[in-house]
Amino acid sequence: MRKVYTGKTKDVFALEDGNYLLKFKDDCTGKDGVFDPGENSVGLTIEGVGDVNLRMSVYFFEKLNAAGIRTHFISANMADTTMEVLPAKVFGHGLEVICRNKAVGSFIRRYGEYIEEGADLPSYVEMTFKNDAKGDPLVTKEGLVVLGIMNERQYDDIAEMTRRITKVVADDMLEKGLVLYDIKFEFGYDAEGKVMLIDEIASGNMRVYKDGKYIEPMTLSKLFFQK
Numbered sequence: 001m002r003k004v005y006t007g008k009t010k011d012v013f014a015l016e017d018g019n020y021l022l023k024f025k026d027d028c029t030g031k032d033g034v035f036d037p038g039e040n041s042v043g044l045t046i047e048g049v050g051d052v053n054l055r056m057s058v059y060f061f062e063k064l065n066a067a068g069i070r071t072h073f074i075s076a077n078m079a080d081t082t083m084e085v086l087p088a089k090v091f092g093h094g095l096e097v098i099c100r101n102k103a104v105g106s107f108i109r110r111y112g113e114y115i116e117e118g119a120d121l122p123s124y125v126e127m128t129f130k131n132d133a134k135g136d137p138l139v140t141k142e143g144l145v146v147l148g149i150m151n152e153r154q155y156d157d158i159a160e161m162t163r164r165i166t167k168v169v170a171d172d173m174l175e176k177g178l179v180l181y182d183i184k185f186e187f188g189y190d191a192e193g194k195v196m197l198i199d200e201i202a203s204g205n206m207r208v209y210k211d212g213k214y215i216e217p218m219t220l221s222k223l224f225f226q227k
Helices: 049-066 106-111 141-146 152-175 217-224
Strands: 002-006 010-014 020-024 027-031 042-045 073-077 082-085 095-102 120-129 179-189 195-198 206-210
Touching: 020 049, 049 073, 049 082, 049 152, 049 217, 095 152, 120 152, 141 152, 152 179, 152 195, 206 217
Parallel strands: none
Antiparallel strands: 002 010, 010 020, 020 082, 027 042, 073 082, 095 120, 095 179, 179 195, 179 206
């Protein structure tokens, strides 16, 4: 097993069979000791974060695989907080895909003069480049194709998969009295160019509300697995 990447919240190891192993860590993004999933650097360590992030990811990946939605998930070892995944190439230098059911966050900052905060959105999909220095700029379908980052079919597949996955997550949250406002995903592709969901599906990648109030990621994880 060879380490190939050290991430903020996960380390990546190459396995002999060509697959990869993700090691979930208790390190969290934040600033001045305060947990903030929107920050770009590690700000603190919270015991158990890696475990709950892996648990939620495994829960949804297994559900998606069973529904015929392609993901990179193979298996997980909860004792080691690791997840074995299929190899996948990222688009460009990394692309984030956001699905919005409600108008909040950067969507309101950009378009607030046209829509009220919290207004319903029709599972609106947008994509941004992962580039901290440039503020994760938005990019259109045409832009991605012109730049050679993906083809039109891949874009359409990602958009469709994003809406399907978001509905799975939102329906699960709703059963627990929680409302999913928006969620962030990452996608990659295999050797044949087929798109698959990669990375994780964890509370830090989504905005969820209960009775109109925002639920912090760690609290959300506890509520989600509460019996």
